[in-house]
Amino acid sequence: MIKLLWKEPDSVADVQALVQGAIDIEFSTLPPYLYASLTILPDTNAPAKSRLQSVILQEMIHMCLACNIMNAIGGTVVITPPHYPGSLPHDVGGSLIVHLYPFSEAAMAQGMAIEAPLEPIDPRILRATPGDKQVTIGEYYERLKAALAALPDSAWTPDRNQIDDAQFFQGQIFAVNTCADACDAIDQIVSEGEGTPKTPKNQGSPLDFQNMLAHYYRFWEMQRNQVLEKDISAEQNDSGYKWGGPLGVDWSAAYPAIADPETYDFSAESEAVQIAQAKCNAAYSAMVRALSAAFGGAVGQLGVAVRAMFDLRMAAIQALNTPLANGKVAGPAFLYEPIIAAQTLVLGDAA
Structure with a gap:
């Protein structure tokens, strides 16, 4: 699990800097995921290819939504190309170094490390202490929602440099003109990456708001070469899910590509x-x-x-x-x- 260093914002400029952090994070995931997908040999590994491509498309959408949020609060979007190998942007805590790996178990494990929820359905990971300034990507976005909600109405500028689904990804990108729009965008980003989080009233789910497996669990399926499916047995486990049959991954059906x-x-x-x-x-x-x-x-x-x-x-x-x-x-x-x-x-x- 990666963690980001969080600094409480004191101004609109501080919130803009936090949104820029989200933009940088979303952009930095694309090359590693693309490299893994591109290095699959043609006409092979169809289940894995489709999972990777769906993750890549959603990461593109997430980046667009984060940029829409930045423009809505008067900031300037900066696209900063990262380097590989290297840390993810903006003071990523821990020791995770991101590589450009060809299609392999290592590439899938890295995807899981990037997308890991605070508490996956299995195995469970302990929650960070309340005073911890290092937060997961999901926590980062939740705190960002609170920071955006604290902004005055004057900070929001409707229809400023917005990308919508008339231009890109029909039916999936929307303009951000209000705080409510921004919160909807963040909910979509977190749900598609991590699934439904665990709460005292919710056991959590690997599914996103569209009832599809979130990114973390798609990477996990590929890494294990097994399909994650609903457990309808009489002796159902706490998570409500189980590992089913093989996904059909063939690690040898990849270009002999170098890493990094x-x-x-x-x-x-x-x-x-x-x-x-x-x-x-x-x-x-x-x-x-x-x-x-x-x-x-x-x-x-x-x-x-x-x-x-x-x-x-x-x-x-x-x-x-x-x-x-x-x-x-x-x-x-x-x-x-x-x-x-x-x-x-x-x-x-x-x-």
């Missing part, structure tokens, strides 16, 4: 390898810039970001099918390049 390509020295590799990596970096950098512009209110930039996501996928496929000298392959490093470097790359390609 950002740390790999590509300078001695073939031109084909270097070109493939350059295309990955260019597409990722273009996506980050377009997202930054879109959340700043620039018209049409969300479409540019979506096209860059497609370009990144195509570049990743090329990279994963271009062998390294050691016989392995490297997926995208998710390495952000400043605009000058990106322009140089385009000119070089044109030549």
Whole structure:
């Protein structure tokens, strides 16, 4: 379980900083989850692939909702590309270092560590003491709800740079114009990541508000290679769930991809390898810039970001099918390049 350091806000600017923390956390989960998904061999591991893709799509939605909250309270959205391996953003407590792992048990265990609820249905994890300033992601969001509720009405600006489902993820993203909207967005983010939390009146559930398994439990299914299902037996356990039949995971059906390509020295590799990596970096950098512009209110930039996501996928496929000298392959490093470097790359390609 990861924990974040919480600092009680004293101003609107402090609350904006906390929302920025949420944006950074949501964005930083995407490259590890994408790397695991991209490295599954085509036409294999369909159950795992579908679970990973659903988690990735929801993390994108969570990031959009967090950005909508920031814009609603007058802040400026900043998209800060993380590095891997590295800690998650904003003073993550504990010793968790996040890696770009190919599809593997290690990648699934890491997903569980990132998404872990305060008290999963099984096994149980002890609750943090009331005075503990380190909080789980779910606790962070709950405290953020309280901080947002304490803001004056004057802090909220309706219809400011909002992304809604007319632009992206139809039926799943909504504008945040009020504190109630922000609380709904946070409830969705927490529910989809952790499930229904345990309370004195609720035994908790691995299901989110849409009655689907939350991210933590989807990773757990893949890690165990078993389906988590409702326990309807007469001797039902306290959680109400049990491990069923095999999910059908084949760990061998994955590209022989290296971990953490950002740390790999590509300078001695073939031109084909270097070109493939350059295309990955260019597409990722273009996506980050377009997202930054879109959340700043620039018209049409969300479409540019979506096209860059497609370009990144195509570049990743090329990279994963271009062998390294050691016989392995490297997926995208998710390495952000400043605009000058990106322009140089385009000119070089044109030549």
